[in-house]
Amino acid sequence: MSEQTGSGGLNEYIKHHLTHNTSEVFGSEALSKFNFDSWIVALVLGLLFILWFGLAARKATAGVPSKGQAFVEIILEFIDGQVKDTFHGDRRSVTPLALTIFMWVVFMNTMDLLPLDLFGWLVHVTAGPEAAHHTYFRAVPTADLNTTFAISASVFFILIGHAVSAKGVGGFGKELVTAPFHAHGPMKLVLVPVNLVMNIIEWLVKPVSLAMRLFGNMYGGELVFMLIAGLMGSIYTFVPGVIANAAWAIFHILIILLQAFIFMILTVVYIAGARESH
Template structure:
């Protein structure tokens, strides 16, 4: 991939790094880079935690097992404080969301030109120059939207499991403005509209919050790379890059935690009545 000092300058450099490796699937554009990276990271998480779960012992744990236990206990504690029902299926979901999003967010700490350097090393400069590869799946709105839509259907499933189809339908028509008699009929469309908005806002807010923070962080790294392209600003660029990377670690963890905890809060709300 091109450097900021190439003929197109910083604008071309940023444009190149913001372009996805896209192909056509079922008549629509499909971002293969986001999908492949997210899939690989998901499999890494499953393999890592799965192996330690199978090798877990009641004796003195290894450092690896101790770390996994700390993470699981932390997530379970957060779920316990937020969700007061049977959490045997909620904690694994929360753990998966948190670790998967952390893994995807952490890709933002990789050097921007690492994919281009690898492609250039193994396939040549021309191939690298015309090959696009974005390494941060959560900086792709398609990824965060897919995660949020999945959470949305999980919420619907919990609402139906807790209230039944009739109970859930009744709640959509009678809450939040409870009325009786003729006024109940009058307020039903208003209640339905309010509930539809409330339900749709949840996945939209989840997707946009995660995407906005990670896209913005990725863009800042690209702008800092422009500073590092000149000998005059190279040293300040190194300092700025290190400072932003350290601060970005907080964003990486915080955004994963927010996505996870809001999912649990939404599940708890879906199972409770208005």
């Protein structure tokens, strides 16, 4: 049985693993407290993605590709094919964005497959049991709402950039107050606030839905791993626990890939919609 489970029961065990390693910046705890563990893991994984694909691009050859190059090319062709089917404009900036989102989210989601008590065990070995009990570290950035909202907020501003690029500032502003309900004469002015409110809701729903969908699925998957580990953490249930964890991990691989794909493809769909006129 894990130390947290043995000392405080299942509730304390789950509470411990749901607690972030937080840090304060700018001297204000209320306004600047952020989850350091999510930030550092997301940053490291993003840099690993850049390093991997950057090295693959440098070593790419026109002849028979290596296994590593072939794997990267398969991913690139898959993403570009999905973008081509969804977005019918210039893909030179959209495909790299889709690739970055897909691979980065996959990397972050995959952290859920690491052993739940791995980081606690490392602290236990290096600094002792007391330090392990008071050390918090959540390794899945996408199970943190701050991370998913940060990514979706970035997508939101990219969407606005595409809309302004395609329609101009005036055209984009005009569309906000004249669509989706079109009218002529006095009714045109009456429908301006209605159209504006409807468009604001439509634009805000996109990042919120992206963030909540990814967060909800990854948080739920992480919680299942915690329940399995907490309920089957004793020596008597070790083998059933391993089997249950392995079964859930195999199923969870599908969720990891599917959620990354959905986030990526919806981003492309939203970009295509942002560039079209109502």
